[in-house]
Amino acid sequence: MKKVVIVTGSPRANGNTNAMAAKFAEVAKAAGAEVTRFDACALKFDGCHACGMCYKTRHACAVVPEYDAVIEAILAADTVVFAIPLYWFTIPSQLKSVIDHFYAAMRGGTSMKGKRCIVLGTMGQPVATGLYAGVTTAMKGACGYLGWTYEELVYGGMNIPGAIKETDAFAKIEVIVK
Numbered sequence: 686m687k688k689v690v691i692v693t694g695s696p697r698a699n700g701n702t703n704a705m706a707a708k709f710a711e712v713a714k715a716a717g718a719e720v721t722r723f724d725a726c727a728l729k730f731d732g733c734h735a736c737g738m739c740y741k742t743r744h745a746c747a748v749v750p751e752y753d754a755v756i757e758a759i760l761a762a763d764t765v766v767f768a769i770p771l772y773w774f775t776i777p778s779q780l781k782s783v784i785d786h787f788y789a790a791m792r793g794g795t796s797m798k799g800k801r802c803i804v805l806g807t808m809g810q811p812v813a814t815g816l817y818a819g820v821t822t823a824m825k826g827a828c829g830y831l832g833w834t835y836e837e838l839v840y841g842g843m844n845i846p847g848a849i850k851e852t853d854a855f856a857k858i859e860v861i862v863k
Contacts, residue, residue: 686764690755693767694779708858745789
């Protein structure tokens with residue numbers, strides 16, 4: 686793991702999902718990786734307009750030029766981490782907008798193959814309920830299409846900020862990074 690991009694999808698700056706992302710960044714940096722983080726909720730993204738201008742302009746998105754920084758970082762990375770809280774059985778809309786723009790990122794045949802994708806997930810209900818399956822299915826499908834490997838670390842019962850610290854998540858992150 687040399688270059689890592691972390692994209693978070695939680696609007697809760699001090700929430701459990703962002704705590705997992707922060708710990709991952711800390712451990713990866715300590716292991717010598719270059720880490721870049723984007724918080725999807727702070728970005729001014731819009732959904733894909735299907736205008737096709739990305740193929741004509743060679744930019745990741747002709748409608749939202751700020752997206753170029755995100756996609757250029759992802760293209761240069763060997764590991765992409767998505768910190769995804771479960772929102773109504775799926776990926777939060779802010780993060781989904783980033784992922785939807787991968788269509789534009791593949792502008793004219795740009796390859797994104799060979800990356801390692803790690804999903805750090807949280808949800809209010811216990812994991813055993815299976816409610817995170819919508820996120821898993823979507824992300825595994827996207828990774829398969831992109832030619833990425835897929836791993837996930839999901840924790841349930843995360844309704845209270847700081848609850849993640851009472852689990853083994855941080856220890857597992859250390860193992861994943863090494």
